[in-house]
Amino acid sequence: MRTVEEHQRVVADLITARAxxxxxxxxxxxxxxxxxxAAPLSLxxxxxxxxxxYAVHAxxxxxxxDATPVKLPVAEDIPAGRVDRLTLAAxxxxxxxxxxxxxxxxxxVVPVEATDAGTDTVEIRIAPKPGQHVRRAGEDVTAGTTVLRAGQVVTPAALGLAAALGLGSLTVQPRxxxxxxxxxxxxxxxxxxxxxxxxxxxxxxxxxAAVREAxxxxxxTPTSSDDVAQFSTVLEGYAGQADLIITTGGVSAGAYEVVKDAFGAGAVEFVKVAMQPGMPQGAGRAAGTSIITLPGNPVSALVSFEVFVRPALRAAMGLPNPHRPRRTAVLADDLTSPKGKRQFRRGVYDAAAGTVTTYGPPASHHLRWLASADCLLEIAEDVTEMAAGEQVQLWDLS
Known part of the structure; x- marks a missing residue:
């Protein structure tokens, strides 16, 4: 059987960036x-x-x-957006x-709270320091300065900065x-x-949902029956629209394995990966499009996505932290694992205690337990038993 790491490399090679x-x-x-x-102007x-x-000569x-306010005539009213140039007379x-x-x-500038808020004349009750409450041109950004770097994620704050600089577009790595x-x-x-x-x-x-979250x-999200002709027709209907096709189901060893039958001529390589759940996998290219085939049992499908597709997808788009956060925790209960396979068990992590409890049966159809789990326990291929109190590695799904 192919190791988890070997199949991860195969999938990563197939999922590549767009222009x-x-x-x-x-x-x-x-x-x-x-x-x-680079900033086209200063901010x-x-x-x-x-x-x-009130703008004043300090x-x-x-x-x-407060005891000796200074009274000045108010010569102009300057709302935000006034465009004519004014000069303040002494x-x-x-x-x-x-x-x-x-x-x-x-x-x-003297805050209105330190005055009588007059409109013809104003009484000023504080002595401001020169420059007080004045925003100087360029004190935030100087024109020509690199303000955003290639490789960083475009956040709401980054969009705000780009908009403030008068930019209408950005060059990005597309989804x-x-x-x-x-x-x-x-x-x-x-x-x-x-x-x-x-x-x-x-x-x-x-x-x-997992693709969007990644x-x-x-x-x-079309569905096909186990008829090869229908499967092929559905795929053809989306020709050229996708950079990656993910299928689920139809890759095991039984009859009516429609994905295997449709791609059996060598376009996709179907393999067994030494893991549980998610042993039957496939990967390849057809008509110029990368194809990843996942098993049909729901837990197998989502765990396979987490192990193989999610990190490759995020890496190809240049997104940070392609891998789920990993940590070790103390196992709260005993468990067994099949020899020769890396097992991914659902778990619930107690951060305060630093412990993790297995959650639900290991079988690949128990979706309920995965829906409530907040981590995956990763059990090595050479481990068949673990006792409560041992250290185990987690993938944080929260």
Whole structure:
């Protein structure tokens, strides 16, 4: 059987980055910058007021206090957005709003709370220091400075900075487009009355959510029966729309394995991986598109995605932390594991105690337990038993 690490390398080689693209700011959030961003202008663009108040010559009110306020005529009213250039004459004040351009000659702003809020004349009751409550042009960003670096994730704050600099687009590493396809003649959609032998489709919904959580873009989530012709027709309907196709089901050793039958000519290599759950796997390329085939049991499918697809997907998009956080914990109960296979068991981690408890049976159809687990226990291939009190490695799913 292929080792987990060997199959991880195969999958990683198949999941590759798209060409970089320039996108509007609204579409850049969460993506990784593909190029440095230099500031085309300074921020602030001009000297402006940090407070609602009065622009003054600091020396004109150097003696002001509560006991001896200084009265000045208010020569101008400057709201934010006023565009004409003003000059503050000595011995006068301009009423000014936060963000409004500071008039030439002004050296300080007195907050309105330290005045009588007059509009014709104003009584000033403090002596501001030169530069107080003034935002100087370029004190945040100097034009020409590199303000965002290639490789960093575009956060809301980064978008705010880009917008403040007047940029309408950013060059990024685009999301990988993923088609998630579930197979099985027994599958029906929610809302359909179940007939004997039928079950509701869940894998495509589950894996599509996992793709989006990993940072990818889901093209569609079609379902196919176990008929090879129908399977091929569904795939052909999405030709050219996806960078990666993920299928689930149809890869085991029995009859009616539609994915194996459809790709059996060598386009996809089907293998057994020494792990539980998730032994039957497949990977390859068909019609120029990378294809990863996962088993059909729901726990096997999602664990396989976590082990093989998620880290490769995030790495190809340049996203940080492609791997789930790992830690060791003290096992709270005994467990057994099959010899020669790496086992991934569902668990619940107690951070306060530093312990982990296995959660639910190990079988690959027990989805309920995976839905409530917050970690996976990773048990090495050469370990068949572990006792409570031993150290075990966890993958943090929270």
């Amino acid at each position: 970089t693209a320039t996108v509007g700011l609204a579409d850049a959030e969460g993506l990784v910058l593909a190029a440095d961003v 602030p663009v001009f000297d402006n007021s940090a407070m609602d108040g 020396e004109d009110v150097a003696a002001a206090s 011995g006068t004040a301009h009423r000014i709003m936060t963000g409004a351009p500071l008039p030439a000659g002004a050296t300080a 990988l487009r993923v088609l998630v396809m579930s197979t099985g003649s027994e599958l029906v959609s929610a809302g359909t009355e179940l007939q004997p032998g039928q079950i509701y489709e869940s894998n495509a919904i589950m894996l599509a 940072g990818g873009e889901v093209v569609a």
